[in-house]
Amino acid sequence: MNITGRLTADAKVSKTTTGKEVVNFSIAVNDSYKKDGQRVEHTAYVDCAYWRTAKAVTWLQKGLLVELSGQISVRAWKSQDGTAKAGLNFHTATIKPLARSAKNDDPLQDSTESENGRTATGDGNDDLPF
Structure with a gap:
């Protein structure tokens, strides 16, 4: 399943009792429709x-606007x-960054390693980090 949304806060790393690290974050998924013309x-x-x-x-x-794949x-x-x-x-399997927030500094301007091992870079000319 894929979902797209914006992070509501910076992600945080926590550890399980066995020492395994997990990145936790929350996204807001917006939807709109018309009801009675409104x-x-x-x-x-x-x-x-x-x-x-x-x-x-x-x-x-x-x-950060992200597209997530997972369960x-x-x-x-x-x-x-x-x-x-x-x-x-x-339970996120892959993370695809789509666009940064206009309010924040560009979190993707420096090279960062994505979840599949490729490097995503942004030159500041557009909202796409790749």
């Missing part, structure tokens, strides 16, 4: 986990106060 905007937030390399954390910055899952739990909670998880 445009309705809807945003879904998806928590993502990327297990292949922790190096991705260096360029996964807030506002989606749903989780449900009860908070400490007993309230039922639910969320989406996306």
Whole structure:
């Protein structure tokens, strides 16, 4: 499955109890449609986990537009106060950076190694890092 969205915050690396590193980040997926002639905007937030390399954390910055491939899952739990909670998880297999945020410095201007081992570079002339 593929999804496209913008990072809501800079990615963070955490470790499992066995020492395996995982890059965690969240994206906002926007959708809009017309209802009774009015445009309705809807945003879904998806928590993502990327297990292949922790190096991705260096360029996964807030506002970056990415296309992700992987598997989606749903989780449900009860908070400490007993309230039922639910969320989406996306187990990311590949990350394709599409465009940086106009508000941020260019996170892709320097060469960065992508998840498939190729180098993605941006020269600042356009929004595409490759």
